[in-house]
Amino acid sequence: MRALITGAAGFLGSHLTDALLADGHSVVGVDNLCTGSLENLKHLQSDPHFELHQHDICTPFDYGKVDFVFNFASPASPEDYARLGIETLQVGSAGTRNALDVAEKYQAGFLHASTSECYGDPTVHPQTEDYWGNVNPVGPRSVYDESKRFSEALVMAYHRYRKVDTRLVRIFNTYGPRLQANDGRVISNFIMQALQGNDLTVYGKGDQTRSFCYVSDEIDGFLRLARSTEHSPVNIGNPTEWTILECARAVLRVTGSNSKIVYRPLPQDDPMQRRPDITRARRLLGWEPAIDLETGLKLSLEYFRSSFSSSEVSDKQ
Ligand code: UDP
Numbered sequence: 668m669r670a671l672i673t674g675a676a677g678f679l680g681s682h683l684t685d686a687l688l689a690d691g692h693s694v695v696g697v698d699n700l701c702t703g704s705l706e707n708l709k710h711l712q713s714d715p716h717f718e719l720h721q722h723d724i725c726t727p728f729d730y731g732k733v734d735f736v737f738n739f740a741s742p743a744s745p746e747d748y749a750r751l752g753i754e755t756l757q758v759g760s761a762g763t764r765n766a767l768d769v770a771e772k773y774q775a776g777f778l779h780a781s782t783s784e785c786y787g788d789p790t791v792h793p794q795t796e797d798y799w800g801n802v803n804p805v806g807p808r809s810v811y812d813e814s815k816r817f818s819e820a821l822v823m824a825y826h827r828y829r830k831v832d833t834r835l836v837r838i839f840n841t842y843g844p845r846l847q848a849n850d851g852r853v854i855s856n857f858i859m860q861a862l863q864g865n866d867l868t869v870y871g872k873g874d875q876t877r878s879f880c881y882v883s884d885e886i887d888g889f890l891r892l893a894r895s896t897e898h899s900p901v902n903i904g905n906p907t908e909w910t911i912l913e914c915a916r917a918v919l920r921v922t923g924s925n926s927k928i929v930y931r932p933l934p935q936d937d938p939m940q941r942r943p944d945i946t947r948a949r950r951l952l953g954w955e956p957a958i959d960l961e962t963g964l965k966l967s968l969e970y971f972r973s974s975f976s977s978s979e980v981s982d983k984q
Pocket of ligand 1: 745
């Protein structure tokens with residue numbers, strides 16, 4: 668199979684690229700590098716089954732016949748999409764449409780990376796796929812949430828009106844190597860703060876919850892969904908729920924750091940609770956995550972340590 672991945676230089680896109688290549692497929696990567704990094708694909712430079720096109724998918728593109736399109740291009744951390752608000756709205760609308768046009772042209776399968784942010788600050792807990800969400804359409808997170816919700820509508824419209832063979836995955840908080848060390852997300856912030864001996868910054872009281880999935884489990888879920896014939900959204904995330912304070916303590920345990928926990932203001936519209944109901948993924952895909960948070964944090968440490976040493980080097984230059 669020849670697969671096209673938009674956002675191939677990103678955290679999830681690059682792991683997906685590796686997994687497809689390992690399964691014997693060819694991968695065409697597309698990325699404008701606005702938040703992705705060539706470093707994530709450096710090891711593939713001389714792989715004959717991989718090609719990378721530096722291109723913004725908001726402008727139409729065509730790199731020849733493909734059998735499957737994975738649409739993963741978008742800023743995704745709250746700090747990144749706040750900085751790149753218009754770009755985020757654009758990639759979830761024009762960008763997704765251009766990717767769908769490629770799938771339609773080549774009658775390829777299509778999997779779109781959607782998000783638990785479609786549920787907003789949820790009033791239903793845990794979140795099932797049939798919950799419509801509680802999203803502020805004009806708040807600071809709206810550039811991401813509404814972009815992803817519009818993408819879902821577009822994907823379903825291409826499925827209904829143009830018979831494109833689409834899939835929608837709703838991704839919950841995911842972490843692991845290649846998560847940008849400085850993207851402001853909770854896991855990257857806490858690990859970097861712990862390794863550098865800085866205070867861990869808990870926003871609010873730390874009683875808001877998230878459910879963290881290790882990247883290899885998440886990618887396994889994507890591949891199973893891609894092989895299925897399911898067109899409705901499927902949650903892929905780890906259903907074990909942690910408060911942010913518990914998460915900070917887990918990072919301190921795993922790193923052995925003596926850093927202190929300090930409290931900072933809670934950002935506006937920060938969801939209070941988030942946990943996927945994965946009944947659908949279990950039933951349709953036989954999927955469930957295997958790696959718990961502390962194991963996954965241990966597996967991520969080496970990567971963050973090396974990001975830490977390279978940021979020290981660049982600070983000195
Ligand atoms: N958070 C925190 N300290 C940080 C970064 C994030 O307490 O240094 C909190 C944030 O307020 C949110 C949760 O951790 O409640 C997860 O934030 P993240 O940015 O990773 O992603 P989100 O799930 O909000 O999209």
